[in-house]
Amino acid sequence: MKKLLGIVILGLLLSVNANSATTKIRTGSLHEDHFKWKHKKISLPPGNWETIEKWDWSLGFWTATDANLARHSDNYVDAFYSFGEIDFMGRYQGYIAPQIDEILYSGEHDGCYQRPEYTLLKSFKKGKVHNCFRARHIEVDKVLHRPDDAESKWTSAVLRKWIRDRNMSTPKIMLCAKGVYYAPVVRDTYYAWSYCIDPEKFGATKNKFFAEESSEYHPSNINNFPDKKEFMNNWIITTTKMHQQIELTLKAKEHHKLDFSQIAKKPKDNKIKKTQPKKTDPTEPILDDNKIIAAASGTGFFVSDTGHIVTNHHVIDQCKAVKVNYKGDEIEAKTLAIDKTNDLAIIKAKINPAKFYAVSNEDVSLLQDIIVAGFPLGKKVSAAIKTHKGSVTALAGYGDNYSNFQTDATINQGNSGGPVIDQKGNIVGIAVALISAEAGQNIFFAVKSSTLKTFANSNGISFLPPSNTEKSNIELGKLLTEGTVFLECWMTVAKIKQLIAQEENKKAFYSEHK
Amino acid sequence: MMKKLLGILVLGFLWCGTANAEYKDNCVNGV
Numbered sequence: 001m002k003k004l005l006g007i008v009i010l011g012l013l014l015s016v017n018a019n020s021a022t023t024k025i026r027t028g029s030l031h032e033d034h035f036k037w038k039h040k041k042i043s044l045p046p047g048n049w050e051t052i053e054k055w056d057w058s059l060g061f062w063t064a065t066d067a068n069l070a071r072h073s074d075n076y077v078d079a080f081y082s083f084g085e086i087d088f089m090g091r092y093q094g095y096i097a098p099q100i101d102e103i104l105y106s107g108e109h110d111g112c113y114q115r116p117e118y119t120l121l122k123s124f125k126k127g128k129v130h131n132c133f134r135a136r137h138i139e140v141d142k143v144l145h146r147p148d149d150a151e152s153k154w155t156s157a158v159l160r161k162w163i164r165d166r167n168m169s170t171p172k173i174m175l176c177a178k179g180v181y182y183a184p185v186v187r188d189t190y191y192a193w194s195y196c197i198d199p200e201k202f203g204a205t206k207n208k209f210f211a212e213e214s215s216e217y218h219p220s221n222i223n224n225f226p227d228k229k230e231f232m233n234n235w236i237i238t239t240t241k242m243h244q245q246i247e248l249t250l251k252a253k254e255h256h257k258l259d260f261s262q263i264a265k266k267p268k269d270n271k272i273k274k275t276q277p278k279k280t281d282p283t284e285p286i287l288d289d290n291k292i293i294a295a296a297s298g299t300g301f302f303v304s305d306t307g308h309i310v311t312n313h314h315v316i317d318q319c320k321a322v323k324v325n326y327k328g329d330e331i332e333a334k335t336l337a338i339d340k341t342n343d344l345a346i347i348k349a350k351i352n353p354a355k356f357y358a359v360s361n362e363d364v365s366l367l368q369d370i371i372v373a374g375f376p377l378g379k380k381v382s383a384a385i386k387t388h389k390g391s392v393t394a395l396a397g398y399g400d401n402y403s404n405f406q407t408d409a410t411i412n413q414g415n416s417g418g419p420v421i422d423q424k425g426n427i428v429g430i431a432v433a434l435i436s437a438e439a440g441q442n443i444f445f446a447v448k449s450s451t452l453k454t455f456a457n458s459n460g461i462s463f464l465p466p467s468n469t470e471k472s473n474i475e476l477g478k479l480l481t482e483g484t485v486f487l488e489c490w491m492t493v494a495k496i497k498q499l500i501a502q503e504e505n506k507k508a509f510y511s512e513h514k
Numbered sequence: 515m516m517k518k519l520l521g522i523l524v525l526g527f528l529w530c531g532t533a534n535a536e537y538k539d540n541c542v543n544g545v
Contacts, residue, residue, distance in 0.1 A: 057520070059527070064520050084516040086523075099526060103519050110515055155517040180515070192516040 025067050027054045035067070040249050042083050043242075045195060047071045049081060053158040061091040068159060070168075077163075077170045078201040086190045093184060097128050100182060100190065104130055109149045112180065117212060119219050120236050122258045131256050132180040133243045135236045137217035138196065139210065140170050171198035172210040173217065175232065177239030181250050191250055195239060204231040226377055236263055289494035292320050296489045296509045299374035299418035299431070300324065300347065302356035303456075303463050310452065311417030311487055312432055313338050313345045318499065319489035324349045326485055333487075337459035342403050342451050343432050345417075346461055355482035357419060358464040359456075360426040360449045364392045364405055372409040372431055372446075373480040374418025385484055387477075390444075398433065403451040405429060411444035418484065420446045425479050426466040427452070 024036035031049045034041050053068040066084030070077045088096055104112045105125075112123045112132035123132040144160055146153045163170060176196040182189070199217070200206055205227050209215050216225040217232055240260040247257050298315030302308065309324065316322045316335060323330040326349070333349035364370065372388045390409025397404025407420070411431045420429030429446030456463065471479070491499075500509060 059524065062523070064516070066516055086516065086520055092527075095527070096523065099523055100519065103515065103522060107515075107518075152518050155521075178515070190516070190519065 025051055025054055027051055037083065043245060044081060052162045061089055063087045072168060075168050077168050078198040080196045083193045088188045090188045100130065117218060119232055124256055124258055129183040129256055130180060131252065131258055133240065133258055135177045135239055137215050138174050138176050139212040140172055140174055142212055173207050173215050175199050175217065175235050179243045179246060181247065181252055183253065183256055186251060186253060193246055195242060199231055204228065289492065291493050292490050293493060294488050295491045295496045297375060297378040297414050298416045298487045299484060300487045301419040301484045302353040304356055305352055307349045307351040308461060309333060309347045309349060309485060310430060311345050311347065313340050313343045315417045315487055316345050316347060316489060318495060319491050321490040322347060323488045323490060324351065324485050325488065326351050339455045342447055342455060344447060344452060344455050346456060353482060355479050357427045357483050358466045359453060360422065360428045360466045363448050363450050364428045366392055366395060368392045370407060370409055370420050370422060370428060372411055372415065372418060372420050373484050374415035374431060375486045376412030376414045378414050385481055387480060397445040404432065404445045404447055407444050407446060408442040409444060423470045424467045425471045425476055
């Protein structure tokens with residue numbers, strides 16, 4: 001026993017910087033593209049990286065080396081990268097193996113097993129061999145301070161000190177990928193790596209929820225946020241490739257490698273990948289601020305056979321041009337009248353639609369069945385019109401706004417300005433707003449038809465009298481398809497930037513602008 | 515997690531050195 005303690009104490013005394021000569025990386029060193037790690041070259045994601053922590057440790061028979069790097073500018077960290085190894089040198093494997101099993105598969109807070117907060121887990125375990133990949137979001141404060149895991153708080157002490165000393169700020173939510181490879185048959189060294197980014201810095205839409213559980217990126221919530229889901233999918237594609245590269249670098253045996261084939265196929269098969277955030281590529285040309293581009297989308301519907309279209313004011317607000325997508329053509333529309341208070345607008349395009357809507361003379365009643373139609377999420381999901389059935393759930397909108405009513409028929413971004421009809425095909429409302437899924441489920445709002453009529457009459461525009469007979473679903477389908485149009489708002493790049501910076505804007509901006 | 519693993523391994527190793535009977539099963543024999 002005395003011999004053991006002697007070895008341990010001696011090991012601790014001799015441990016510092018045992019490997020620093022061979023790794024070419026030290027605290028404060030700057031790296032780009034890659035860094036040298038013993039006889040290996042570890043690739044780094046794009047950008048300039050500063051080593052914020054590098055430690056070497058040796059117990060005489062085990063050695064450990066770990067490096068943590070940060071990418072930052074203007075005192076803001078947008079990414080972390082770490083790489084580390086413990087070389088067991090073939091010593092005490094009988095002791096090590098169950099400890100690795102314990103920490104990887106029975107850890108209370110983290111591990112190579114499916115947890116609710118992991119978006120993707122891939123792992124291979126056979127005997128003493130472990131290969132593991134995880135992709136997830138993290139609440140940065142929780143990871144730094146570990147309020148629920150006090151025993152591990154020391155592991156982030158240097159990082160916390162660096163952030164404090166350098167007066168750095170960090171994102172509240174980051175996306176992370178972590179990998180582990182340990183295969184004594186290849187080399188008795190346990191390798192671990194991780195890469196975390198601020199999604200907003202890489203083109204993702206702004207977060208509204210900042211706790212691990214409530215984050216838009218949590219697997220329980222992400223289906224309510226298609227743009228976040230798309231970003232997470234792209235993140236997974238990028239980082240699984242990194243893991244495969246590390247498997248190659250570490251000379252992982254073929255049958256130890258993780259199968260990412262299903263993930264790798266997605267970019268080819270899934271069309272929404274084409275809209276993946278482009279800001280990750282620093283070589284991408286920067287758009288001229290004066291250039292006019294398609295910025296946001298919404299829905300509108302015909303109320304005359306001469307091309308009068310009703311929509312929301314916020315759909316056309318501040319647009320350099322509003323284009324109506326009709327039967328494959330893009331036709332520019334002019335604005336005839338706006339009502340900012342009630343969020344309504346009437347525009348006109350040179351179109352003679354085959355079908356147009358009549359507007360109900362009566363307001364909706366509680367529990368009345370209604371249908372919402374439009375182009376939620378633009379044309380990302382498909383170019384086809386989407387419909388949702390539901391009922392009227394309140395006769396007032398948010399904040400006792402009696403010019404609106406509440407419904408449970410789903411309305412998403414891009415539905416704005418779309419028709420809400422009854423079974424007779426009459427307009428009973430105009431889709432206008434929603435309460436986020438985090439704050440409450442199935443709470444959507446529409447402007448009442450009486451508000452629309454008052455607005456239109458005041459501007460000398462009248463509507464077709466309402467139908468008194470119920471229509472079949474086939475007839476309603478034809479009316480919705482022919483009478484509803486996809487609207488696109490074109491504006492300057494400078495205006496897009498300005499509006500996106502204003503949190504209160506209601507526009508359904510395309511994800512690549514956010 | 516790497517630091518945590520190392521911490522557990524080293525602490526466990528030190529603990530084994532104190533020869534607590536309850537934890538003897540997890541310890542390395544012969545050190």
